[in-house]
Amino acid sequence: MHKRLSLLLAAGVFSVGAANVAAAPQAKNIIFFLGDGMGPTAITAARIFGHGEAGLLNFERLERTARIKTYSNDFQTTDSAPSMGAYMTGVKINQDGISIKDARAIDPERDANGNRTIDKCAPNDGVIVPTILELAKAAGRAVGAVTTTELTHATPASTFSHVCHRDAAYSIARQIVPGGQGYNTALKDGVDVLMGGGRHHFTPYDKASNPKGRADGRDLVAEFAAQGYAVGRSRADMMSARPGRKFVGLYSADTHMDYSLARRPEQPTLSEMALKAIELLSNDPDGFFLMVEGGKIDHALHDNNAKNALADTVAFDEAIQAAIERMRQIDPGLENTLIVVTADHDHTMVLNGYPKRGSKVLDIVHDYATGEPKKDADGKTFTALVFGNGKLRPDLRADVDSAQAQADGYQQEAGVRTVYESHGGGDVKLYATGAGSAPFKGTMENTQVFHLMKAAAGL
Structure with missing residues (x-):
């Protein structure tokens, strides 16, 4: 796909910044929660929205906190792709790049149907760097990615794929289908749990019924099924999935999932998705890595729509709490589980004008x-x-x-x-608890989060 791409093994290649990693308990399980665009003002406003000025969101009660710098390799104000890539790889990445170092992104080419499907890098450009999901898979652990955005969107894509431009969603999609052309072989036998929207990136083009579909004619949903995956299109499909079989859920035909305030009943909540992912992944005795994204927070903020942003932040918080409670049943004291909650970047929303305490935010x-x-x-x-x-x-x-x-x-x-x-260029907050959480403190580079998770998990 790319010229002169080299897969860098984890052993010592990106150890810069790891010197400050303290000895930590072995975290057999890691759950990484990413509130897309959930900057400090969004947290404050969501807290007031849901619990009042004196209240707290559930994740604010976690005992470890840190302040995270978010700049990308080439921009002061980051895009979601390089910021999430920094968390997943420990490397600063250029704007729009998906877990690929030193790539200069070029807009994907349009196919005959007018869709931007063809990933391009500048000549002789880009170095693939392993993600923590890939490292966990290589270590024999179950892995999953859950999002309220399209499954191929920047945040989930940065856990399991490598492309030069985040908009190359059709190229991202084929990287997660085992056995097919373009598959990312670092995923071994495949990502065990995948959930999100954007089914059109996985299904063939049809002028009438699927105008945003794949120009190559591949039905990746059928290919998933042929590889032994249970495939879900609805909440009911997801709820019927059982451990022992890989699962992919694509809950929206041609876009992201709904805002929590407008969620159609056929779409699961983020809490339900997170709990089902834990049910399916925790069956692995070696442990698991799971990424859960509250992605619609970001979409609402881009639209200057605070209410949906705050409601989705509260829904994200509820998913975190549900997951922690479930993990405490599986792993009392979280002695073998690391929970990390953070955001990829800030936005430009501010709370202003001296509203009286007790006012509706x-x-x-x-x-x-x-x-x-x-x-x-x-x-x-x-x-x-x-x-x-x-x-x-x-x-x-x-x-x-x-x-x-x-x-x-x-x-x-x-x-x-x-x-x-x-986006806003300010620092964001991080919260952590469980095995290996003690070193998460102070002001940190986003790349350091990768090293701390990697050390805690012994990867």
Whole structure:
């Protein structure tokens, strides 16, 4: 696929930064939770949204905390792909690259159907680096990736594939189908559990019924089944899956999964997906590695839509709590299990304007003394949550009332007009508990998280 790509073995190749890794208990199991775009303000706002100012999200109760720097190899403000790749490989990666070092991404070429399907690297460019999921698989452990985005999206893709551009989703898809052309052989007999949306990247093109389908005509869903996978398209399919067989669930035909506030009943919740993944993976006596992404947090923030971002952060938190409770049943005291919760990057959302304690975080700001709506310098009302940039920056501001501000689809205003709201370049938070969690502290490079997980698991 790429010219001059070399697979670098884990033994000592990327040991820089590992010097600070303290001796740690062996974590037979690792669950890595990634809240896409869940920056510090999103956490604060979701806490107030769900539990009030004095409350806590469940993951905020975890005993180990750290501050994570997020810049990529070439940008101050990172894209999701290099940030997740840094967590998974321990290497700083260029913008848009999926677990591939020193690749200069080129937009995928369009096929005859108009879809961008063909991955391209610059000539003689790119070095594949092993992911922690691949290392866990090589060590004989079960592995899985669960997301509310398309399964081929940047975060899950960075655990199990290697391409020069994150948008080469069709190339990413074929890398996870055992036995087929383009398969990533570092995955051995295959990823044991895969769940997300984006079924069109796995099914053949049809002008009427599947216009975003594969131009190569391959039915990767059928190929999964031929390789012994149980295949699910709905919550019911997932719930009927049983340990002892690999499972792939693709719960949306041609896009990501739904926001939690608008979830169709045929789609499982993130909590249900995480618990089912644990049920299927924990059957392996050697242990497992599982990545769980709350990916729709990021999508809502890009759309300047705080309510869905906060609701999906709460849903993500519920999935974390459900998983921890289940693991405490399997592994009391988490003596053999490491839990890590973090984000890949921040966004430009801020909490502003001195809202009174006890106010609804999605509401407009009210005057502390009179309780009347507070006005800006132009005499207009404004919301407590606003964005630094995004689509909603009117030339002339208009009043917004409480009912508008708290509606599910309301889009908060932005200071700078852009096509869509961008990521923020600030540090993010990390929380950890269980075996090998003690070294997660202070301000850390995102690449160091890989080394700490690798050391804790003895990989």
